[in-house]
Amino acid sequence: xxxxxxxxKGSPMSKDQNHQGDSQWPIWEVFVQAKxxxxxxxxxxxxxxxxxxALQNARDVYSRRSEAVNIWVVESKNITATTPEDNPTxxxxxxxxxxxxxxxxxxxxxxKNL
Amino acid sequence: xxxxxxxxxFEARIEAGEKIEPKDWMPERYRKQLxxxxxxxxxxxxxxxxxEGNWITRAPSLRRKMGLLAKVxxxxxxGLYLYCSAETLGVDRSxxxxxxxxGTAKYSSIFNYxxxxxxxxxxxxxxxxxxAIVNQTMLAKCSYGPxxxxxxxxxxxxxxxxxxxxxxxxxxxxGTPEQKRMVQDAVNxxxxxxxxxxxxxxxxxxNSAELMKWQVKLQSNDELRQRFVxxxxxxxxxxxxxxxxxxxxxxxxTGNWDFGALNWDExxxxxKGNGPCNRQRMRARRIAHENGKWVRDAAGAYAAKKxxx
Ligand SMILES: [Fe+2]
Ligand SMILES: [Fe+2]
Numbered sequence: 229x230x231x232x233x234x235x236x237k238g239s240p241m242s243k244d245q246n247h248q249g250d251s252q253w254p255i256w257e258v259f260v261q262a263k264x265x266x267x268x269x270x271x272x273x274x275x276x277x278x279x280x281x282a283l284q285n286a287r288d289v290y291s292r293r294s295e296a297v298n299i300w301v302v303e304s305k306n307i308t309a310t311t312p313e314d315n316p317t318x319x320x321x322x323x324x325x326x327x328x329x330x331x332x333x334x335x336x337x338x339x340k341n342l
Numbered sequence: 343x344x345x346x347x348x349x350x351x352f353e354a355r356i357e358a359g360e361k362i363e364p365k366d367w368m369p370e371r372y373r374k375q376l377x378x379x380x381x382x383x384x385x386x387x388x389x390x391x392x393x394e395g396n397w398i399t400r401a402p403s404l405r406r407k408m409g410l411l412a413k414v415x416x417x418x419x420x421g422l423y424l425y426c427s428a429e430t431l432g433v434d435r436s437x438x439x440x441x442x443x444x445g446t447a448k449y450s451s452i453f454n455y456x457x458x459x460x461x462x463x464x465x466x467x468x469x470x471x472x473x474a475i476v477n478q479t480m481l482a483k484c485s486y487g488p489x490x491x492x493x494x495x496x497x498x499x500x501x502x503x504x505x506x507x508x509x510x511x512x513x514x515x516x517g518t519p520e521q522k523r524m525v526q527d528a529v530n531x532x533x534x535x536x537x538x539x540x541x542x543x544x545x546x547x548x549n550s551a552e553l554m555k556w557q558v559k560l561q562s563n564d565e566l567r568q569r570f571v572x573x574x575x576x577x578x579x580x581x582x583x584x585x586x587x588x589x590x591x592x593x594x595x596t597g598n599w600d601f602g603a604l605n606w607d608e609x610x611x612x613x614k615g616n617g618p619c620n621r622q623r624m625r626a627r628r629i630a631h632e633n634g635k636w637v638r639d640a641a642g643a644y645a646a647k648k649x650x651x
Contacts, residue, residue: 252434252435252436253642271495272422272423272427272491272492273426273429274422274426275435276641277641277644277646278644278648278649281641288419289422289423292415292419309365311365312363312365312367
């Protein structure tokens, strides 16, 4: 293994030269489908330079024991999500619409398989 | 004050057993404590590959080599699950990794002990992964969603780690006199450091009360340690290896196995960097990181070329 003179490989002094150019690849969110017919579920995230490598890394990180039959990766910055602060106004409209549930309706006693 | 009422609402959610998610309001202390805990946990998984990696090329059979290789690969995966959950709290991956490589980040002191013989591999799987399982089973129920989910994923994989280790111990304990001696020696060396993995005694663990109030931890260090001892004593007697503690005794009043005093001076010395292998471990990590640089560079260059095309 080539050693640079005066700078031991693996020494704390070699930080700067190895650090630059080695910063962050974008974060990708990984969604895994456990079996056909099942929905994709968020498994976690990882860093990768592009979608192809993101998929390969996702297989190695999140499916070492056949946990997936299909994987989606999407760059985190492309996900738009609701925020907890908006929750009250955003989800509230559904809260008072109990007539959207079957329990709201009364049916005559004795009727079956309705 | 606004923060005051937010804090009350936050604590009420935790009290009600709700999980806290990344974008939810949380006290700065909660965020800081989690970042510290999760990154230390992640570093431990990564550094934890080194003592065992030491024996991959010298495994006594192909079966053992495949098992050990898969286990060590899992530990890398555990590190990645955990780094990714730390990132949800707003830290940068390269920053956290740099803290390990070039800074003073802590990791579990157990990985600063050497693996002298093949019996150490069995003993680590049995005792060290066994202790980690006790801790991680608790963490799987913690209040922070991403950390809880990472630990659930980890726990699913740990059982194999412990069983492959225990199988090695059981095999050697039935083997030649020399193998028996070897496995007993490994257990003698790893038993006490395994017990310190749960951290200092409750009375010397200043962060514990806060962590338990916010349900980052659900059991104290001493409770977890006791649970591990209770689980392990019968496992030792099944394979006929002795645990190196003359004070180990069943207490019929408490239902616990009482055990002797731990050497906390040694524990703190190892944490401060003066264990048998601290420098060797850090050097190995830096070399691995530097030697991987060309792979990262190549992947980045290839991605850039495809984008340009
Ligand atoms: Fe692990
Ligand atoms: Fe493990």
